[in-house]
């Protein structure tokens with residue numbers, strides 16, 4: 001049995017649950033109690049606050065965990081990154097009141113910075129030989145300058161709208177972050193096997209992301225040109241239609257190339273084009 005620690009509620013929760021569900025991990029118990037068994041796969045889910053996930057994995061309370069890179073780096077626990085998951089992308093940045101004249105990091109010398117990430121901030125400041133006072137608060141960091149609690153802040157930024165609504169400007173990006181799958185360093189062989197299966201399933205789900213299955217009818221005289229536009233996984237499937245002189249073509253395309261390809265396909269006489277979502281891809 002492999003025990004997976006995930007965030008019980010918050011920014012990581014939904015995408016983590018979605019990823020696990022697509023990987024065939026369905027919770028038996030819809031009510032989110034602390035520890036939930038799973039049907040159809042030899043794992044159980046442990047719901048924790050994200051702050052506690054790195055330590056739970058490092059100490060073996062959980063075998064693996066899904067946590068933001070920011071939290072993993074901040075906690076500096078002894079666990080390994082197994083896979084970068086590509087969601088919950090954000091950055092940890094320094095920000096100051098928007099009307100301040102800013103010429104460089106020197107601005108922070110002798111100033112007070114509010115943050116929930118003192119370890120990362122301290123390392124960054126000492127690497128840059130800046131001496132500031134770090135004021136640790138666990139939330140609502142962005143309001144600290146306006147209430148006189150600090151001169152600047154160091155916190156999570158994504159769209160930047162929280163900074164704007166607090167009349168702050170981002171002046172330095174210290175690190176980028178995304179959700180990570182982390183693991184305890186000493187898994188038993190049996191747990192390693194289950195983890196390999198989990199990674200295989202996550203990879204299959206992620207390969208399918210942004211990919212579409214495309215079906216279309218094409219006049220035989222333009223088959224070569226159309227096939228060149230649709231490389232597919234090996235090469236497209238071409239099947240004869242009942243109507244002579246026409247074929248049905250099946251392939252896989254990247255969603256971001258979709259509109260460009262469709263226009264070219266139509267110019268080669270393609271008709272009856274269907275585009276269908278793909279759930280998983282095993283290559």
Ligand SMILES: Nc1ncnc2c1ncn2[C@@H]1O[C@H](COP(=O)(O)OP(=O)(O)OP(=O)(O)O)[C@@H](O)[C@H]1O
Pocket residue numbers: 007008009010011012048049050051067068069070071088089090156157158159177178179
């Ligand atoms: N605006 C955002 N955009 C993208 N990712 C974000 C954003 N805010 C936070 N994250 C990521 O999601 C993680 C969890 O954020 P959340 O705000 O739920 O944390 P929390 O309030 O500390 O939760 P908990 O109650 O579990 O301690 C962060 O550590 C970060 O990796």
Ligand SMILES: O=P(O)(O)OC[C@H]1O[C@H](OP(=O)(O)OP(=O)(O)O)[C@H](O)[C@@H]1O
Pocket residue numbers: 011139140142155156157158159160161162163
């Ligand atoms: O740049 P933005 O897109 O505005 O995102 C950044 C904000 O998102 C997070 O807070 P969240 O909204 O999760 O609320 P919280 O303060 O309760 O954690 C984070 O703590 C920032 O405050």
Ligand SMILES: [Mg+2]
Pocket residue numbers: 049050051
């Ligand atoms: Mg937290």
